Amino acid sequence: MLLEVHEVTKQFGGLTAVDTINLNIKKDELIGLIGPNGAGKTTFFNLLTGVYEPTSGYIKLLGEDITGQKPYRITEKGMARTFQNIxxxxxxxxxxxxxxxxxxxxxxxxxxxxxxxxxxxxxxxxxxxxxxxxxxxxxxxxxxxxxxxxxxxxxxxxxxxxxxxxxNPKLLLLDEPAAGMNPQETTELMDLIKKVKNDFDISILLIEHDMKFVMSLCERIAVLDYGKIIALDTPEKIKNNKKVIEAYLGEVEED
Incomplete structure (x- = not known):
């Protein structure tokens, strides 16, 4: 297993931003992480990359416990990221x-x-x-x-x-890579991400609000709501999941 996230929780005082998340990512996977604003998506990225230390739970990369390690150490071990704001x-x-x-x-x-x-x-x-x-x-x-x-x-x-x-990462985290892009740029970005995954033999976990982008690109999608993963499945099943529709998607327009 490339990445193992086990029962990871992050609390800020009385606020639980990330609540007992479990997530495994295999080699060569491309996974999307979606959810409403404030659901805890970027906080989760910050936990993975060492910006925050979990209140409880652990994170393993290639079998090694990286929980609470400094960001530069985690980068050395094979995890890199981009940011919502460039x-x-x-x-x-x-x-x-x-x-x-x-x-x-x-x-x-x-x-x-x-x-x-x-x-x-x-x-x-x-x-x-x-x-x-x-x-x-x-x-x-x-x-x-x-x-x-x-x-x-x-x-x-x-x-x-x-x-x-x-x-030289083994796992690349992309935080809203299509934010602020026009339709042509978004299409080009989608092709770029596919190229990166195939040419560099890496796994990708991305946060994105553009549902057509996520549904067209990702092999599995995790849905976060109030800090909890409420669904983790293929794009087709996520699109028709009643809990996900209620929490976030609404009706997804067909092409």
């Missing part, structure tokens, strides 16, 4: 945004950095080459010297995904 280093170049993420995979220490040893230069050349190759695969190489803030919105979203991929 968090690029906007004044850095497109290339440097990706190079920064590669620091987890460099083989030099402080001594090498200070004294600019042969190992340092060798690793820097490798990191740049790998970053350029990633950008090339996603059509951003020609813009690698531009500041990240100069990219169109859709390409900033793409760059954020590329930066996450630069950490």
């Amino acid at each position: 968090r690029l280093f906007k004044d850095l170049s497109v290339l440097d945004n990706v190079r920064v993420a590669k620091i987890f995979n460099t083989d030099y220490g402080i001594f090498d950095s200070i004294f600019r040893t042969k190992k340092f230069y060798k690793e820097e050349i490798r990191v740049r080459k790998e970053a350029e190759e990633l950008l090339d695969r996603f059509g951003l190489l020609k813009k690698m010297d531009l500041p990240a803030h100069s990219l169109p919105y859709g390409e900033q979203r793409k760059l954020e995904i590329v930066r996450a991929l630069a950490t």
